[in-house]
Amino acid sequence: MSESIFHGVRMVGVAAAVPDHLRTLADDAKMFGDEEVFKISESTGVKQRYTSSTLCTSDLCYAAATKLLSETGYAPETIDALIFISQGPDYILPATSCILQERLGLSQNCAAFDINLGCSGYVYGLWMVSSLIASGAVKRALLLVGDTSRHCSPEDRSVSLLFGDAGAATLLEKSDDDLPLNFVVGTDGSGANHLIIEAGHCRMPLKPENQIRVECEGGNKRSKADLYMNGAEIFAFTLRVVPPLIKKVLAGANQSIETVDAFVFHQANKFMLEHLGKRMKLPPEKLILALENVGNTSSASIPMAMVTHLRNRLQKESLNLVLAGFGVGFSWAGANMHCGPMVIPELIKVPVPSIPE
Amino acid sequence: MNKQEFFAQLEEFMELDEGRLTGVEALDDLPWDSLAVVSFIAMADEHLELAVKPASLAEAKSVADLLALVADKLDN
Numbered sequence: 095m096s097e098s099i100f101h102g103v104r105m106v107g108v109a110a111a112v113p114d115h116l117r118t119l120a121d122d123a124k125m126f127g128d129e130e131v132f133k134i135s136e137s138t139g140v141k142q143r144y145t146s147s148t149l150c151t152s153d154l155c156y157a158a159a160t161k162l163l164s165e166t167g168y169a170p171e172t173i174d175a176l177i178f179i180s181q182g183p184d185y186i187l188p189a190t191s192c193i194l195q196e197r198l199g200l201s202q203n204c205a206a207f208d209i210n211l212g213c214s215g216y217v218y219g220l221w222m223v224s225s226l227i228a229s230g231a232v233k234r235a236l237l238l239v240g241d242t243s244r245h246c247s248p249e250d251r252s253v254s255l256l257f258g259d260a261g262a263a264t265l266l267e268k269s270d271d272d273l274p275l276n277f278v279v280g281t282d283g284s285g286a287n288h289l290i291i292e293a294g295h296c297r298m299p300l301k302p303e304n305q306i307r308v309e310c311e312g313g314n315k316r317s318k319a320d321l322y323m324n325g326a327e328i329f330a331f332t333l334r335v336v337p338p339l340i341k342k343v344l345a346g347a348n349q350s351i352e353t354v355d356a357f358v359f360h361q362a363n364k365f366m367l368e369h370l371g372k373r374m375k376l377p378p379e380k381l382i383l384a385l386e387n388v389g390n391t392s393s394a395s396i397p398m399a400m401v402t403h404l405r406n407r408l409q410k411e412s413l414n415l416v417l418a419g420f421g422v423g424f425s426w427a428g429a430n431m432h433c434g435p436m437v438i439p440e441l442i443k444v445p446v447p448s449i450p451e
Numbered sequence: 452m453n454k455q456e457f458f459a460q461l462e463e464f465m466e467l468d469e470g471r472l473t474g475v476e477a478l479d480d481l482p483w484d485s486l487a488v489v490s491f492i493a494m495a496d497e498h499l500e501l502a503v504k505p506a507s508l509a510e511a512k513s514v515a516d517l518l519a520l521v522a523d524k525l526d527n
Contacts, residue, residue, distance in 0.1 A: 326485065
């Protein structure tokens with residue numbers, strides 16, 4: 095795992111947005127039955143999530159970024175870089191970040207690029223932005239992350255009850271304070287096939303036959319163009335990687351479980367997070383669980399948890415946080431940083447447009 | 452953890468009656484679903500400090516096969 099330390103970078107604010115269309119367990123019970131849905135929800139910790147078949151990740155990120163810029167009072171033309179991290183770009187090309195540069199009214203001097211990562215994406219993005227700011231390449235950057243759940247087969251309960259749609263915006267800038275930001279990042283591509291959408295790109299172009307949903311393990315139905323997740327492999331991966339990752343982040347930053355105010359991990363599912371917490375002996379009150387109302391929102395889950403569970407504190411005080419993202423790739427990243435006081439708007443709900451005729 | 456305690460753990464997360472398992476049961480006849488698989492991995496990690504490979508769990512056909520995966524770590 096690669097370690098790095100940056101100085102002189104400050105988080106100015108965080109915002110998160112969801113579609114205003116709610117999906118509840120009662121909706122899911124129509125497909126899978128009450129008993130099954132209850133059992134799964136007990137394990138995942140997800141009781142509802144926001145979804146839409148029309149809003150793209152970029153629409154949610156746009157709403158979050160617009161609100162954040164307006165509440166911080168920062169003019170769009172003062173942003174030097176925009177990074178969009180998602181697995182749901184608007185198009186194969188051009189990069190969604192270019193579209194968002196124009197839409198947000200950012201300067202033509204602004205650097206903009208996309209990164210294709212999921213669960214680890216937010217912390218990877220912070221690492222990238224911190225590196226750009228600390229090097230002097232940019233002074234102020236917008237990090238936009240998120241995904242939608244539209245690649246989940248509605249007949250596959252291993253994914254369709256878990257994921258929700260969300261986009262988040264984080265504003266970072268050069269700062270005179272000298273607090274360090276510590277990062278540890280890593281990759282194990284041998285796990286690529288355990289969380290994958292096989293069809294729809296270059297390796298397996300979309301064809302009618304790979305869009306047919308067929309019965310798979312446990313009666314779940316999905317096509318090659320739907321999201322596949324091997325929960326057991328992902329769980330085994332996190333048990334192998336996350337405890338040493340957190341240990342390394344703490345050691346590199348000369349911190350301990352006692353000195354950290356909160357551990358904000360990618361909100362994979364409740365069972366996994368509670369097990370990891372127990373295994374690492376984290377005090378339950380310091381381990382943020384934020385899936386209940388929004389589900390697993392991929393790269394947006396960490397900023398989402400900051401908005402829904404740490405907003406009051408982060409608006410007023412500086413918190414010593416350990417962040418960690420891990421999953422699809424396999425890819426992981428952990429960080430220790432002091433965040434706040436900062437601007438955090440309430441969770442934004444974006445109206446869902448109807449499908450044009 | 453001994454063999455009986457291991458069976459008790461399986462019974463607990465598959466929501467079976469206490470003392471139901473003897474080792475001969477086929478997993479197809481039990482509520483051995485993806486949540487049970489993940490619970491098994493968590494149990495082995497927490498109580499036996501054992502990293503069970505999901506692929507080996509996928510090949511297991513019976514409670515005896517599950518037992519064989521952890522046998523080295525169980526007390527007599």
